[in-house]
Amino acid sequence: MSGAICESYAVEAGAFxxxxxxxxxxxxxxxxxxxxxxxxxxVAVASYEVELNLVIHSLGGxxxxxxxxxxxxxxxxxxxxxxxxxxxxxxxxWSTASDEVRMLGxxxxxxxxxxxxxxxxxxxxxxxxxxxxxHMRFRSPEGTGx
Amino acid sequence: xxxxxxxxxLEASVLMGPLPEEEIMTACGSDMMSDVLAFPKxxxxxxxxxxxxxxxxxxxxxDVPLIVFVRGKVPGEEVxxxxxxxxxxxxxxAFTLYDACGRLFAAGLPGGTGxx
Ligand SMILES: Nc1ncnc2c1ncn2[C@@H]1O[C@H](COP(=O)(O)OP(=O)(O)OP(=O)(O)O)[C@@H](O)[C@H]1O
Ligand SMILES: [Mg+2]
Numbered sequence: 712m713s714g715a716i717c718e719s720y721a722v723e724a725g726a727f728x729x730x731x732x733x734x735x736x737x738x739x740x741x742x743x744x745x746x747x748x749x750x751x752x753x754v755a756v757a758s759y760e761v762e763l764n765l766v767i768h769s770l771g772g773x774x775x776x777x778x779x780x781x782x783x784x785x786x787x788x789x790x791x792x793x794x795x796x797x798x799x800x801x802x803x804x805w806s807t808a809s810d811e812v813r814m815l816g817x818x819x820x821x822x823x824x825x826x827x828x829x830x831x832x833x834x835x836x837x838x839x840x841x842x843x844x845x846h847m848r849f850r851s852p853e854g855t856g857x
Numbered sequence: 858x859x860x861x862x863x864x865x866x867l868e869a870s871v872l873m874g875p876l877p878e879e880e881i882m883t884a885c886g887s888d889m890m891s892d893v894l895a896f897p898k899x900x901x902x903x904x905x906x907x908x909x910x911x912x913x914x915x916x917x918x919x920d921v922p923l924i925v926f927v928r929g930k931v932p933g934e935e936v937x938x939x940x941x942x943x944x945x946x947x948x949x950x951a952f953t954l955y956d957a958c959g960r961l962f963a964a965g966l967p968g969g970t971g972x973x
Pocket of ligand 1: 764765767768769789792800801805808816817818819820821891892
């Protein structure tokens, strides 16, 4: 892990006006580092989905980015409320988003499955009243040193 | 398919130019941004009735060169300015999402699965 480039982005609950900014920054960092564009896209999609979940469903949290030789890692942690049934939450189409959120174009219940599909490693843990943690690793197919 | 051809097929007008020069390879139609994020492809046009800033944010994230607003929906100036800053072309058509997608598909523009 030595030499990994690490950045941390705070995401506020309910901040629709700025939702997506952290993911935009992450995309910019990866571009600057010369990460292959197909890999950037996978990271950007997962990061955008998780950022929106933090805005919509959580009480706020952080996205930590680390870039290691050959892979990109996102570690996400929020301050609650937690997900009561993870198996249900991981199902495509399952969502607790309000009608207001749906009007904005979110709440298809596709975010978590999208993250899992894009990441090579995906781990989610959640405790009610404590929070949710998601770990995602994206490997560069070419194994490029970044 | 060139953006100019899309403009013609949809009898659309340019809301924020210029039309991209690059070939549009595929298209996606949805009002749900997570659906758009599910199977993104290179040089994809995005057709949607959702005119809020999140449409442009999602498009920017996916390097979408062309947004088509359907059903005669015109976004606010803020949204058009965001698109301009992101270098995304925006056009508007009176056709519904279904009809607009159908016209492009029938003319040979494949969907995101690549199975036209
Ligand atoms: N960080 C979180 N904290 C609490 N609940 C969450 C969190 N992330 C997801 N959830 C719960 O899991 C459900 C499914 O999440 P997922 O991202 O797959 O879909 P969505 O956010 O509802 O819709 P979409 O992502 O398609 O816009 C959510 O509706 C919500 O109930
Ligand atoms: Mg979501």
